[in-house]
Amino acid sequence: EIVMTQSPATLSVSPGERATLSCRASQSVSSNLAWYQQKPGQAPRLLIYGASTRAPGIPARFSGGGSGTEFTLTIASLQSEDFGVYYCQQYNKWPPWTFGQGTKVEI
Amino acid sequence: EGQLVESGGGLVQPGGSLRLSCAASGFTFSNYWMTWVRQGPGKGLEWVANIKEDGSGKYYVDSVKGRFSISRDNAKNSLFLQMNSLRAEDTAVYYCARDNAFMIQGDLGPIYYYGLDVWGQGTTVTVSS
Numbered sequence: 001e002i003v004m005t006q007s008p009a010t011l012s013v014s015p016g017e018r019a020t021l022s023c024r025a026s027q028s029v030s031s032n033l034a035w036y037q038q039k040p041g042q043a044p045r046l047l048i049y050g051a052s053t054r055a056p057g058i059p060a061r062f063s064g065g066g067s068g069t070e071f072t073l074t075i076a077s078l079q080s081e082d083f084g085v086y087y088c089q090q091y092n093k094w095p096p097w098t099f100g101q102g103t104k105v106e107i
Numbered sequence: 108e109g110q111l112v113e114s115g116g117g118l119v120q121p122g123g124s125l126r127l128s129c130a131a132s133g134f135t136f137s138n139y140w141m142t143w144v145r146q147g148p149g150k151g152l153e154w155v156a157n158i159k160e161d162g163s164g165k166y167y168v169d170s171v172k173g174r175f176s177i178s179r180d181n182a183k184n185s186l187f188l189q190m191n192s193l194r195a196e197d198t199a200v201y202y203c204a205r206d207n208a209f210m211i212q213g214d215l216g217p218i219y220y221y222g223l224d225v226w227g228q229g230t231t232v233t234v235s236s
């Protein structure tokens with residue numbers, strides 16, 4: 001099973017600032033990585049697939065990067081609606097698909 | 108765009124059974140793999156199971172193998188999760204989600220990447236005596 005490790009656990013950011021979230025895989029997942037955002041009481045929302053491609057309707061301030069074992073999600077100029085928990089997920093080697101433990105972004 | 112609505116959650120005693128349903132609308136259900144993801148109280152996301160478009164392939168996380176069974180009825184646009192021998196650690200919000208394949212044109216041809224792009228609102232399962 002591929003283990004996904006996210007850091008930091010919590011990120012405190014002011015509106016307008018840049019936020020960078022990290023995700024590390026225990027073995028290479030190539031570019032088979034997705035990012036999700038989850039707000040309290042809501043279902044997750046797909047942000048990024050293929051490590052770097054924004055899903056339809058996702059604002060351009062969200063960008064993904066990396067390949068292999070190291071990945072980043074960057075939120076440029078954080079907006080108040082961007083608070084929540086962000087998860088990475090690998091689908092290179094499955095079952096199981098595996099998620100990271102999440103990074104909580106606090107505004 | 109698509110919509111998914113789960114139902115069937117509730118309170119069940121350890122060792123009991125429950126059947127979750129997920130009703131799909133707004134997209135051609137039979138064209139997509141479908142997935143169940145769960146989230147324990149205050150915890151992160153855990154992939155539980157998924158099923159091929161025609162139901163011929165089914166895959167599970169180790170912790171539910173032999174106890175849970177995923178199925179679908181394409182004629183009724185419905186996804187199911189039969190949960191038997193339930194344990195306290197199965198307590199969670201259960202989400203159904205659509206597996207989408209996104210095509211990107213690479214230098215050597217099309218490349219497919221995947222993501223769970225449509226989610227239901229979740230149904231809560233509580234296993235407790």
